[in-house]
Amino acid sequence: MSALASHFQEHASVLAAVDRGLLRVAKVFDGQLQSRQEPVRRLVGHVEQYRGKMLRPMLTLVCGMAASSEGESGLTREHDVSAAVIEMVHMATLVHDDVLDEASLRRKSPTINALSGNEPAVILGDYLIASAYHLCSSLETTGPSRAVGRAAVVTASGELLQLHHRGDFSLTEAVYFEIIRGKTAELIATACELGASASGADPAVVLALREYGLEIGAAFQIQDDILDLTGDETTVGKTLGQDLSKGKITLPIIHHLASLAAVERAISLALLHEATGEGGARRVAAQLLTRIERSGSIAAAAQVAAGLISAAKTRLGVLSDSPSKAALASIANAVLTRRA
């Protein structure tokens, strides 16, 4: 059972349907990635250990059920394929992100780049994304391919924007939101959108669930950014403190700098300079974190995330009441309370 699923145990029927659905999705996923070449099989086998929360496939399935009058019976091959495709695209971005971040740990396993080097990691990411598109174009219409293609364009744009603003201590909240909307929220929104559209839902419902996805996606990334500063590496299961050492300026830092008067701001900026870039010292990062917490900026970022979750839940108003609809509200809540 996935970590997030544990948060909606009160919806037992939905949870059981999701568990059945995720088994089908895993079958589609594994079937697509079979290769007759041993070196390819070995790398793919390793990356399958990355599979963690399965948040995105779960959202496709639950949105699919919530948008259908038939619940679980409304789920089709299109739901399973879309869910597998989205997860495959997501894994490709994880593999490439780990190259970019020089990360050595992902979901408590060594990363592909740590294990085999950057070169196989770059190409493995390409292999995964190509496989995702190949799988998606096995569906009858071009709609899902078009949505996934667009999502991947927006995701890459968000990542490029983030790279461009590395070490930019004057990053605004507006650009931060454009970055996280691209790099995280868009794919989550597409997972929801495809679930609803595969159920043949009205355009208004498809759009509402897409917006729900954008909002929980943004909240998810804010929570991720908070955990990177304050989390426990053993619990989270990946290398933390990466954002600072890579010069990524996130919401708590933006809020912190904006909240200070000139002198205090200069002190924080000096610490930020020391903490980012090559070999940013952990000690300096800890000092900075204390200041960020003291200025209430962790709490403020958490507040922004909570506002997004609240907005996301409002979107669910377009749906008829059902256990799946209630589960979508619980998934949204779980984004805020996750510690890993």
Add this chain to the structure above:
Amino acid sequence: MSALASHFQEHASVLAAVDRGLLRVAKVFDGQLQSRQEPVRRLVGHVEQYRGKMLRPMLTLVCGMAASSEGESGLTREHDVSAAVIEMVHMATLVHDDVLDEASLRRKSPTINALSGNEPAVILGDYLIASAYHLCSSLETTGPSRAVGRAAVVTASGELLQLHHRGDFSLTEAVYFEIIRGKTAELIATACELGASASGADPAVVLALREYGLEIGAAFQIQDDILDLTGDETTVGKTLGQDLSKGKITLPIIHHLASLAAVERAISLALLHEATGEGGARRVAAQLLTRIERSGSIAAAAQVAAGLISAAKTRLGVLSDSPSKAALASIANAVLTRRA
């Protein structure tokens, strides 16, 4: 006018149609890559300088004309879009290849990784491939998306296989051919296939042109491998000697090692060890090249390429006679004589 086009000037009507077609393809290409984000626009603008031979879009157009009874009038939006998609996928692989090869020069311009670092280069490649799929799924049917997805899977598999066999001096010809079929021939074959299928050609014709593409693609890569050993950097316009220094064992080397008796083989292997890997000395590489040439292995590799070209031209027998059919034969010949 593209470099390869200059080889079939005797087919003036085809050349003029290709030139008109490539202008349309460039428009589709540029239209797809427009971004409202300045950092994205800047990177894309640079990568457009990579556009060189336009071999693949040209093949889509000429195959499209050759497979249609209407010649140029048989070309549709599907031809232009398919051609742009294939070129975009190709560019994505170039950008990632340059990261892998740590290359600093491509088509006489600095590479993205040399200019902006590996990180934007990895994501820019992802952006290009996502844009390619997004564009492809704007077509009416999923057929082209499916073909492009499969081609990209095979391409990445070929690259992974190549990485796995780096520094493997016992690489067989069979595995070498599997590598080049994947990393180069498959996408060229798909360019031909999509041109024919967009013209509504018979499956036998689509298949024959696909085989033609596989064969000229393999010959193209063999010629590339020969040029990497023997070419002139100023003419070719990219960093040469990369294969040896990166431990890539190519056809001339495989032939050379196989042609030698034990003692001579040991000498060549020792030089190979010195020439490959970190900081392989140019002097050693030059010494090795002399031995490879003396054993007739450059000529033997060229002979294999010539055989493939001959087979490719035989495939054209399924087509009715036309200037486009003659142009396909000339393009095949040009693969053998190119120096850049």
